[in-house]
Amino acid sequence: xxxxxxxxxxxxxxPAPAPAPxxxxxxxxxxxxxxxxxxxxxxxxxxxxxxxxxxxxRLGGVFRVTDGLxxxxxxxxxxxxxxxxxxxxxxxxxxxxRGYRPVCEIQFDGFVFPAFDQITTQLSRMHYxxxxxxxxxxxxxxxxxGGIGAIEHHSESPEALFAHTPGLRVVSPSNASDAFxxxxxxxxxxxPVIFLEPKGRYWEKxxxxxDAPLPAPHGSPxxxxxxxxxxxxxDVTIVAYGPTxxxxxxxADAAAAEGTxxxxxxxxxxxxxxxxxxxxxxxxxxxxxxxHEAPVLYGSGAEVAARITEECFYxxxxxxxxxxxxxxxxxxxxxxxxxxxxxxxxxxxxxxTLAF
Amino acid sequence: xxxxxxxxxxxLTDDGLVQLLTPAGERVSHPEYDTWAEDLDADRxxxxxRDMVLTRRFDSEATSLQRQGELGLWAQSLGQEAAxxxxxxxxxxxxxxxxxxxEHGVAHVxxxxxxDMLRLFRGVDHGGWDPAEHGFHLFTLVIGSHTxxxxxYAMGVQRDGLVGTGDPTRDTAVVTYFGDGATAQGDVSxxxxxxxVNQAPVVLFCQNNxxxxxxxxxxxxxxxxxxxxxxxxxxxVRVDGNDVVASYAVTRQALERARSGGGPTFIEAFTYxxxxxTTSDDPTRYRTSEQEEHWRRRDPIERLRxxxxxxxxxxxxxQAQLAAESDAFGEHIRTxxxxxxxxxxxxxxxxxxATPNAVVDAERAWFTQYEQSFxxxxxxxxxxxxx
Numbered sequence: 051x052x053x054x055x056x057x058x059x060x061x062x063x064x065p066a067p068a069p070a071p072x073x074x075x076x077x078x079x080x081x082x083x084x085x086x087x088x089x090x091x092x093x094x095x096x097x098x099x100x101x102x103x104x105x106x107x108r109l110g111g112v113f114r115v116t117d118g119l120x121x122x123x124x125x126x127x128x129x130x131x132x133x134x135x136x137x138x139x140x141x142x143x144x145x146x147x148r149g150y151r152p153v154c155e156i157q158f159d160g161f162v163f164p165a166f167d168q169i170t171t172q173l174s175r176m177h178y179x180x181x182x183x184x185x186x187x188x189x190x191x192x193x194x195x196g197g198i199g200a201i202e203h204h205s206e207s208p209e210a211l212f213a214h215t216p217g218l219r220v221v222s223p224s225n226a227s228d229a230f231x232x233x234x235x236x237x238x239x240x241x242p243v244i245f246l247e248p249k250g251r252y253w254e255k256x257x258x259x260x261d262a263p264l265p266a267p268h269g270s271p272x273x274x275x276x277x278x279x280x281x282x283x284x285d286v287t288i289v290a291y292g293p294t295x296x297x298x299x300x301x302a303d304a305a306a307a308e309g310t311x312x313x314x315x316x317x318x319x320x321x322x323x324x325x326x327x328x329x330x331x332x333x334x335x336x337x338x339x340x341x342h343e344a345p346v347l348y349g350s351g352a353e354v355a356a357r358i359t360e361e362c363f364y365x366x367x368x369x370x371x372x373x374x375x376x377x378x379x380x381x382x383x384x385x386x387x388x389x390x391x392x393x394x395x396x397x398x399x400x401x402x403t404l405a406f
Numbered sequence: 407x408x409x410x411x412x413x414x415x416x417x418l419t420d421d422g423l424v425q426l427l428t429p430a431g432e433r434v435s436h437p438e439y440d441t442w443a444e445d446l447d448a449d450r451x452x453x454x455x456r457d458m459v460l461t462r463r464f465d466s467e468a469t470s471l472q473r474q475g476e477l478g479l480w481a482q483s484l485g486q487e488a489a490x491x492x493x494x495x496x497x498x499x500x501x502x503x504x505x506x507x508x509e510h511g512v513a514h515v516x517x518x519x520x521x522d523m524l525r526l527f528r529g530v531d532h533g534g535w536d537p538a539e540h541g542f543h544l545f546t547l548v549i550g551s552h553t554x555x556x557x558x559y560a561m562g563v564q565r566d567g568l569v570g571t572g573d574p575t576r577d578t579a580v581v582t583y584f585g586d587g588a589t590a591q592g593d594v595s596x597x598x599x600x601x602x603v604n605q606a607p608v609v610l611f612c613q614n615n616x617x618x619x620x621x622x623x624x625x626x627x628x629x630x631x632x633x634x635x636x637x638x639x640x641x642x643v644r645v646d647g648n649d650v651v652a653s654y655a656v657t658r659q660a661l662e663r664a665r666s667g668g669g670p671t672f673i674e675a676f677t678y679x680x681x682x683x684t685t686s687d688d689p690t691r692y693r694t695s696e697q698e699e700h701w702r703r704r705d706p707i708e709r710l711r712x713x714x715x716x717x718x719x720x721x722x723x724x725q726a727q728l729a730a731e732s733d734a735f736g737e738h739i740r741t742x743x744x745x746x747x748x749x750x751x752x753x754x755x756x757x758x759x760a761t762p763n764a765v766v767d768a769e770r771a772w773f774t775q776y777e778q779s780f781x782x783x784x785x786x787x788x789x790x791x792x793x
Binding site for chain 1: 531536543546553555558560561562565566592756758765
């Protein structure tokens with residue numbers, strides 16, 4: 051990897067300590083660390099993979115997801131970019147055209163909009179309009195969602211805007227194990243992937259098998275394209291993804307105490323939607339609640355509900371209900387927990403669907 | 407190469423324009439750029455003349471085809487042939503072009519099958535050619551988006567170690583073309599930022615044809631466009647865009663700077679769009695015939711023709727051969743466009759993703775079944791098919 055000598059380099063600080071050896075075995079890790087290790091493995095495995103974004107270098111990202119990667123791989127591979135989101139994605143497109151696999155970090159969900167044009171008018175359709183000649187193996191990592199007491203534009207859930215755009219894959223891990231695996235699959239994908247990281251869950255720990263072989267890049271049937279039943283039940287299906295999966299599991303625990311058996315599906319992939327897994331579940335339970343943090347109106351839950359109506363109409367005991375954000379801008383943090391779909395609002399929806 | 411701001415009396419000033427061939431066809435000297443045009447012998451100049459003539463023929467045929475209903479739209483390059491052909495001649499095979507949709511002359515010099523460009527405008531596909539084949543990217547219709555793609559691509563070239571090696575067959579530059587209107591877009595400013603801080607091997611070639619559809623350049627900038635680049639740390643030059651020799655010389659220097667590791671250059675080619683923005687436009691609403699006449703006297707092809715005739719380098723036999731070639735080319739364009747097939751409807755589902763996608767696959771399967779429902783057992787269309 052050569053860069054011309056006159057390119058400005060950051061050499062004003064002492065060298066960082068040598069990176070620790072890559073850990074092995076199954077470890078209990080927070081999601082942020084699992085993502086860090088997934089990125090680290092991807093960088094090590096393919097010299098044409100590079101990370102780019104604001105503050106991802108020496109700082110290690112505002113959430114430290116890229117911590118230590120700058121020291122290990124250098125400023126050609128972990129690139130601190132100008133503060134310009136359209137520029138980050140636009141130049142990533144150019145790098146992809148040259149055969150690189152850029153992984154862009156957008157610092158916060160609300161800051162993806164300056165890059166929205168490049169993502170939707172360029173990145174998503176380069177393969178289509180080139181008749182398949184040009185591939186866009188670009189990952190856009192976006193810490194998204196609320197619940198961390200942040201200020202405006204730091205807690206939004208823009209997934210429906212991307213899921214509505216043909217040509218993009220939109221995924222969101224809900225746990226550390228998936229985060230480790232899915233980020234590597236996303237990087238391996240020849241299609242652009244919007245990789246939504248539930249920032250409110252960054253510090254939640256889970257067991258990660260660091261030796262697990264990476265499943266095939268998605269496209270052929272693989273884990274990344276599939277929803278997963280994360281808890282079996284018989285009375286109601288809750289469909290969730292990203293930050294709301296943990297909430298749904300708590301709801302299932304609480305409902306079990308009252309004698310209600312809830313099945314929880316983690317979508318994992320918002321686009322494409324794994325309709326088959328949802329349909330199989332709802333045909334058994336006859337009831338469904340869909341939940342996400344984004345506003346309900348025109349949200350991804352609407353798509354899930356419509357598909358269930360089309361394919362499970364005679365199996366339904368109740369209309370599909372949705373629990374999510376309201377049709378308001380994301381509110382101030384002091385009242386964000388009234389906006390977010392929490393335990394009580396989900397239980398209320400479960401009760402409503404059972405009352406039909 | 408000026409790195410200081412040109413005279414700040416508006417974007418339409420003639421001040422500081424690099425010119426090597428006057429509108430009267432007279433070859434003039436320039437202390438900095440003469441050496442960059444030294445290799446233009448009579449053969450090269452005749453080749454440029456031929457390329458400009460054929461580019462204009464292509465453009466006029468496409469315009470006619472649009473008027474005949476064969477194309478949905480066309481963006482003319484009439485009057486801008488010198489900037490395109492001159493800069494195009496400065497490129498090497500390994501260089502890569504990110505064009506706007508008006509760089510027909512560059513495409514021609516790069517060796518594209520020109521009718522492939524018309525597929526987009528006829529509505530049979532969104533691209534039409536393989537960008538890798540001639541190092542000529544597809545058009546991006548969102549103004550200025552591609553300047554970032556070019557910059558990122560140039561950053562990739564840099565990472566590939568193909569800058570500053572000293573090997574003329576390996577050192578690589580990227581050039582992106584855009585109009586004066588694009589300079590108001592945020593993406594172009596961001597491209598300047600990324601190109602500058604990375605010292606990317608990219609040439610930002612602005613064809614200032616003085617109108618963004620109906621809006622004059624004064625609605626996009628208060629200073630000559632080239633004056634903006636030094637603020638980003640990028641050297642810039644203003645060139646007479648109707649002078650093919652000067653366009654060649656300044657681009658050649660800028661490309662050489664990029665290839666050798668000297669970083670980006672901004673070129674403002676000062677020219678004039680003699681035609682409409684596109685065939686949907688009506689320039690009589692926003693400019694005068696006097697202005698058009700002024701620029702007609704600065705015609706890029708005519709001034710090279712006069713120069714070659716004066717120097718005895720344009721034999722009649724060459725002119726006759728070129729006229730015949732141009733006619734044959736026109737015929738080729740007309741027949742090729744009319745023969746372009748109608749894409750099958752189900753091809754809309756192709757290439758949405760590089761890998762299988764359950765939703766697209768399901769929709770394709772449904773659509774196929776739906777189409778087949780209109781076909782009887784003997785394979786005849788029974789109903790439907792309304793498009």
